[in-house]
Amino acid sequence: MKGIRQLAKHLDISIGTVSRALNDKPDVNEETRKRVLAAAEELGYVANQSGRSLRQGTTNVIGLMIEASQETVENGDNFFLSVTGGLQSVFTRHKLDLVMLPCPSDEDPHEYLKRMVARRVVDAMIISATQRIDKRIDFLSKAKIPFVALGRSSSGGNYPWIDLDFEGVAACAVERLVAKGHRRIAIAAPSTDINLGYVFVDAYRQALERHGLEFDPDLIIRVKSSEQGGYQAGTELLRLKDRPTAIILIYELMAIGLYRRMVEAGVVPGRDLAVIGFREEPRARFLQPTLTCFRLSLRDLGTKLAETLLASMPAYSALYPKGAQNTIWPLELAPGESDAFTITP
Amino acid sequence: MKGIRQLAKHLDISIGTVSRALNDKPDVNEETRKRVLAAAEELGYVANQSGRSLRQGTTNVIGLMIEASQETVENGDNFFLSVTGGLQSVFTRHKLDLVMLPCPSDEDPHEYLKRMVARRVVDAMIISATQRIDKRIDFLSKAKIPFVALGRSSSGGNYPWIDLDFEGVAACAVERLVAKGHRRIAIAAPSTDINLGYVFVDAYRQALERHGLEFDPDLIIRVKSSEQGGYQAGTELLRLKDRPTAIILIYELMAIGLYRRMVEAGVVPGRDLAVIGFREEPRARFLQPTLTCFRLSLRDLGTKLAETLLASMPAYSALYPKGAQNTIWPLELAPGESDAFTITP
DNA sequence: CTGCCATACAGAAACGTTTCCGAGAAGCAC
DNA sequence: GTGCTTCTCGGAAACGTTTCTGTATGGCAG
Incomplete structure (x- = not known):
């Protein structure tokens, strides 16, 4: 007997009450809640994610799919790491966790995505490196999995995306x-x-x-x-x-x-x-x-991506009003000396 | 009614048998197994990971923790993507999935790790960018969570690590x-x-x-x-x-x-x-x-990391005999012209 | 025919959590 | 005293899966 049951027994309280106390639900006396939180802290109790996910039908995990394409590896910049910073700044506000899902180079990205989604390991997806024709977009749309794409595509009709200008x-x-x-x-x-x-x-x-x-x-x-x-x-x-x-x-x-x-x-x-x-x-x-x-700013791009995604998720769309779900991301000119060369006719 | 129950009803077979058929367990007629597999493929059934994790007490997910530290950012994305290639080549053989867990820059890496582990979202951890004194190593050792570190540390006594020579x-x-x-x-x-x-x-x-x-x-x-x-x-x-x-x-x-x-x-x-x-x-x-x-080869380094990790996990240690759990990874000299300059006394 | 084993399956329990439902208690108005 | 809220809590069902236990069937030796 582990987990919440043990915690409940330790407090001599029913597990239902303990659960409500931990999840900031009503119907629990304020003093009781404090006792529960204190005991949880003391015993180092953290809810098992599998049990919670199973019951709630939601994992509170957002997946960022990454393709280890040739180009990505060779470029070797900090593109994804910078973007995740912005993503997380939004997600943490909602107790959502971000995981990066690297698609093995020998697996079809579409199959990989299907596998991850079907197993219900994430609630929503962020995909990048979109192709002009991208099966993933059609799939996610049809399966009604919330997602946002970094990059336009001709696939899938109307879907949430952000792309550079x-x-x-x-x-x-x-x-x-x-x-x-x-x-x-x-x-x-x-x-x-x-x-x-x-x-x-x-x-x-x-x-x-x-x-x-x-x-x-x-x-x-x-x-x-x-x-x-x-x-x-x-x-x-x-x-x-x-x-x-x-x-x-x-x-x-x-x-x-x-x-x-x-x-x-x-x-x-x-x-x-x-x-x-x-x-x-x-x-x-x-x-x-x-x-x-x-x-x-890749970080700002990340936050916008996160907000666009949340706006498309029923559980959060109230907080992130569903405005335009497509964004052309502007870039700022940073003048340097490399184009000083001027032609005088 | 969804999931395996629906599949069982569709086949007019008990869910226990369906489960055994899908998981290559004995006690199931070969013809029945084929029918089940065919029906699963047809209906697009994939086992819900939460239910499975809850029952088995294992998630079949390995986490690779990534810190947006100075060093990491300089290495860039390609470092991790190359390593993940090697990791996955091993993990996929055992139907293990790899997720990259980026620690938000404003969260203490140790706290982040604790959170991820306590919630039982991964079975094991790979950590990198080890500090000379690294609380994560002490924590993982004490909590008996299988892990491997890329990089030595003075913490934690005897633990599995790989480091460059x-x-x-x-x-x-x-x-x-x-x-x-x-x-x-x-x-x-x-x-x-x-x-x-x-x-x-x-x-x-x-x-x-x-x-x-x-x-x-x-x-x-x-x-x-x-x-x-x-x-x-x-x-x-x-x-x-x-x-x-x-x-x-x-x-x-x-x-x-x-x-x-x-x-x-x-x-x-x-x-x-x-x-x-x-x-x-x-x-x-x-x-x-x-x-x-x-x-x-970062890829080879990744495979070695994966093998070292699996060797320390009870469920797999039979396949990856627990030899030396520490490896000094050799590098190969690639002679070029930049050191042709010779001093003749 | 009886006993015994192996095979193939059904049924049910269990994993840890959330949430629905109902009920006791207390307060208040009549 | 009765009826009605409001607050707080206990009990139990449910999520989807795996796995344990039991059992029917058939084959085969005695």
Whole structure:
């Protein structure tokens, strides 16, 4: 005989009363409640989660699914750790715990998700790295499991998501460069398999057209989102005839590699080539000349994710009014020296 | 009425038999088992984890605790994701699931651990970023919760841990440099608060003494384990009178910053200064000249961690014989060009 | 036919918790 | 005294699963 029963016997009180006392339910004398709390503290009693979950049909655990994709591992940034900080700042207010669920690389992410959800180990899910067509979204919608996605997708119709403001960033970057007289603006981006590689480049194209500039497919340099990719992008850039005078990097870590390649070729970033990076990256912060880039708080993004998720959960939706369930997350321009290069006609 | 009961009714069989069929227990006709499995697949039945945990007293979940500590953040996500790959390769064989438990930065890691364990949400724990004195280890030992630690500690007496072979690496690096004629060998390391900053430098000192070289405290450059730290280390190095001819970097990411500082000063790594990095880091892989460093497979480290843990769990110890429960994980020298610089007397 | 074993299944208890239902006691108005 | 709340608590059911115990069946030896 363990658990709440022992605690009840120790207090000579029924287990029902003990349970109500511990869970801040009414129908329990204030003095009794104090006695119970004191005894629980003294005996180190903590409710068994399995029993509670079984009875309540809820686990009070939110899952953050993580794919150990090639890209994630290679980039090796603190993306998830930073986001979890924001998530937890919200969840702890509601006694919800966050667990990160790493999908084994040899298991289909969709199957993994199904397994985790079917076993009822979490109440709700946060998924990221969404594909343009993502079976997980269809599944979660149909199974009526509360979830929120970091990233848009064409799947599933209307569902809660948050995504970065690629359009805004691309427009801002292009406008800034055009204002400095640039006409041939290259862009380094990953392949179109990845949603970002598609959406961002499309936004770039639209921005160009708004400024009456022709869209030259040669100026799209498809490389990996890494330092090495940046180095390769530099090589590609140097090879282009009628060389561009500016380049937009879709992932800022590329800047480190690009700088290296430029220095090797005697091209000085900021003086001979304007460079703008997309997302702020701590490791690129010490570059000289400093990089013009777009900044966002991953922690704040995390809190917004959490709030969006809770708003979609019946038990919490009262506290987090169900406004727009989709958010385009804005980024802030952080001007640096890397795009100082100005074309004077 | 849901779950196994519905499945049993659908098959017109008792729930006991269904349960045994699903769990590969004896006392069930082979044909019946097939029928049950087929029906479960058809109806999409998956056992509710709460019910199962409650009955069995076991959750089949292993927790990997993650602290958003200084060191962790610098390592980045890829460190843990690589390790989880190895962990899961073992766990999946036993139908164990891995969850990562990120300790909120505003909660005491020890309290967080206690909470997770007391609620019986995991059967066992993997902890990392161990402190020289670590309350978690004492707690887990006393509570008889199976666990394994990545990193040594002075706490808790005899407990299962795995740690990297700092001594071996320091000895090998020093020996290699001494053989090339170097006499003044600097080392860039984090502060002694971090276990690594203490143990590694101590091993370096011992290695020097074995070769009859004097230990000069000025040659210990205390910087952060980051690119920026490497850059600072470069500045410090250049300032030293009787400048060292070689430097050992305790974290390879420093090399990127160090290289930059050296190039700025007209010092060519590998030609004018010998450089050896401690741990291989994908982000530093493209450096020129290539870095001499020590390599380890994080994935293999993960499998060893998992095996060590399972060996300490009664339910699995038969399969993973309890050998030495402590492992000094060896690293492999990956020779590059960065330490080609040789002193000829 | 009896006795005995092995096989295959049904039935029920148990895991620890929450929550529903009912009831005793006390207070108050009539 | 009766009737009606209000407060506090005890008892028991329920959550979904695993596992223990019992039992019917059939085969086989005696």
